[in-house]
Amino acid sequence: xxxxxxxxxxxxxxxxxxxxxxxxxxxxxEGSEEIELIPGGMAFGIKFHVKGAIVLGTTGVETETGMASxxxxxxxxxxxxxxxxxxxxxxxxEALTDMxxxxxxxxISIAFVRGGEEHTVNCTPARDxxxxxxxxxxxxxxxxxxxxxxxxxxxxxxxxxxxxxxxYESDTGVLLPLKRADVVDVxxxxxxxxVRNDPGELKGIFGRASIGYLWDxxxxxxxxxxxxxxxxxFEPMPIAKRNDISEGxxxxxxxxxxxxxxxxxxxxxxxxxxxxxTKNFLIRVCDNELIEKTGGIVQGMSGSxxxxxxxxxxxxxxxxxxxxxxxxxxxxxxMLDSAFDVGVEYTSTLIAA
Numbered sequence: 001x002x003x004x005x006x007x008x009x010x011x012x013x014x015x016x017x018x019x020x021x022x023x024x025x026x027x028x029x030e031g032s033e034e035i036e037l038i039p040g041g042m043a044f045g046i047k048f049h050v051k052g053a054i055v056l057g058t059t060g061v062e063t064e065t066g067m068a069s070x071x072x073x074x075x076x077x078x079x080x081x082x083x084x085x086x087x088x089x090x091x092x093x094e095a096l097t098d099m100x101x102x103x104x105x106x107x108i109s110i111a112f113v114r115g116g117e118e119h120t121v122n123c124t125p126a127r128d129x130x131x132x133x134x135x136x137x138x139x140x141x142x143x144x145x146x147x148x149x150x151x152x153x154x155x156x157x158x159x160x161x162x163x164x165x166x167x168y169e170s171d172t173g174v175l176l177p178l179k180r181a182d183v184v185d186v187x188x189x190x191x192x193x194x195v196r197n198d199p200g201e202l203k204g205i206f207g208r209a210s211i212g213y214l215w216d217x218x219x220x221x222x223x224x225x226x227x228x229x230x231x232x233x234f235e236p237m238p239i240a241k242r243n244d245i246s247e248g249x250x251x252x253x254x255x256x257x258x259x260x261x262x263x264x265x266x267x268x269x270x271x272x273x274x275x276x277x278t279k280n281f282l283i284r285v286c287d288n289e290l291i292e293k294t295g296g297i298v299q300g301m302s303g304s305x306x307x308x309x310x311x312x313x314x315x316x317x318x319x320x321x322x323x324x325x326x327x328x329x330x331x332x333x334x335m336l337d338s339a340f341d342v343g344v345e346y347t348s349t350l351i352a353a
Contacts, residue, residue, distance in 0.1 A: 036236040037332075038229065039305040039312050040150030041253030041261040044162065045186035045206040046214065046222070051179035052083040053093045053140035054169045055112070061126040061137045068126040071138040075121055076112065079172040082140065083118070084111035093142040100125050101133045110136070113177070141169065144176065147186055147202050149254055149303035151221065151315040151335065155236050158226045160212070162303040164315035164330040165278045166219045176217060183212035183224055188257055193295035194324035202256070202300030220277050220335050221303065221315070232260050239332045240311035245281065247271060252283075252316060254304040256293055264290040268308065268329070278317045279328040286325075296325035 058072040076082075083089065085099045086108045100108060103125050111120045125134035144167070153160045166175045185207040194200035214224035234253070247270065251263050264287040271281045283306070285296050294301070297319035304316040306329050315335065319327040 034238040036155070036238050037152040037312060038155050038233050038236050039253055039307060040152055040160065040162065040303065041234075041255060041263075041305055042150050042230055042232060043147055043186050043188050043202065043204065043255040043300065044150055044211075045184040045204070046146055046148060046167070046181055047184060047206075048144045048146075048167060048176060048181040048214075048217070049179045050081075050142045050144075051177040052081045052113070053090075053096050053142045054172060054174055054176065055080040055082060056139040056141055056169075056171050059137045059139060061128050061135045062130060063126045064129055068137070070123045070126055070136040071110075074110065074123040074136070076110065076123075076136075076138060077114075079169075079174045080112040080114050081174065081177055082110060082112045082138075085109070087111075093140045096140065096142075097135075100136055103134055105134050108136075144169075145206070147188075147204055147300045148222070149301055149305075149316075151303045151305050152239075152312060152332070153226065153229055153233065155229065158212075158229055159223070160226055161221045161223050161335050162315075163221045164303050164317035164335065165221060167217050167222060175219065178214060178217040181214035181217070181222075181224070182210040183214060183226065184209065185211050188255055188300075191256055191294050191298060193293075194298045194319060195295055196324065197321055199319050199321055199324060200295055200298035202298060204300075220330060220337075234261075237307075238311050239336075240308065240313040242331055242333060244311060245271060245308060245313045245331070248308075250283070250306055250308040250313070252301075252304045252306050254301050254316075263307075266306070268306075269326075277334055278330045280314065280331045280334060281329045282326060283316065283329050284326045291325060296323075297327040298324075 057078045060067040060069050090096045107122045107124045110123050123136050125136050128135050148163045150162045168175055186204040188202050188204040190203045192200040212226035214222050216223045247268050250266050250268050252266055253261050255261050267284045267286050269282050269284050306314045312332050314329045314332045317328050317330045
């Protein structure tokens, strides 16, 4: 209920920015001229649980009469999100397996989402001679984990946004539907440097205690609430409108070690008038220290806030795999605009940072 109250309060701010904002940010009091947010830069860990189960692919089931593939025969395919089996929802991939096995070989309805639309098929499980269990021959995943960077924090509510792009299933490219996700602190231990055609990554250790949660995973980022604002946080700063952003010098805030957040020099080298939701401008790392540490941009730096002229303008979203000192940024306004939309297409020359 509190989240929906926050959304309604934000609608009063939308007119000033000509936006339809879905994110529950309440950083500016009604009537104020500017929204101010705390720039992030701190690394965080995500333990993500899918709402349903993502189909990674179909397999054969070895039966007494030969190989069978009930899931494939029913039309299931990689990227489908199974949401119910036999008319019932389930809590995990293991629970889905138990429901299918418990069918006794009788036909079972499988409800799934593909391309944003729900479908239902009937599938007749086959008895696996290896263990006697009934299976439909499908590989699924119901959880994932990873490291990202916080872009901003609302000083009034502790709501935050990060990554600048959604969390996608790595094998199928499907935006993961969120069931629940814990945010945990993470200690960055090392950096695998980015080189041409190999983006590198931040490597760290997850803390055991939850420090917050996510309430949405969408194409423009992940959004949630922290239990408290980190001690390492900067002072709030105004957000930039699109017209405030210009080609030229800027900085990013990011965490590459236990030393915490550091600021590095970059350039905004091109701004796109008609751009997608996560590729609004092109940046180039020009800080020799950052290049020495990372090779440019690495996975895990997604969400690193970009600062220009004292304003928060956006976040790092992708690295160019054939030129790792360059990457894309997203406008901060795009992170606040249409936060609940889904679906984004990446070109083959990009990967998520």
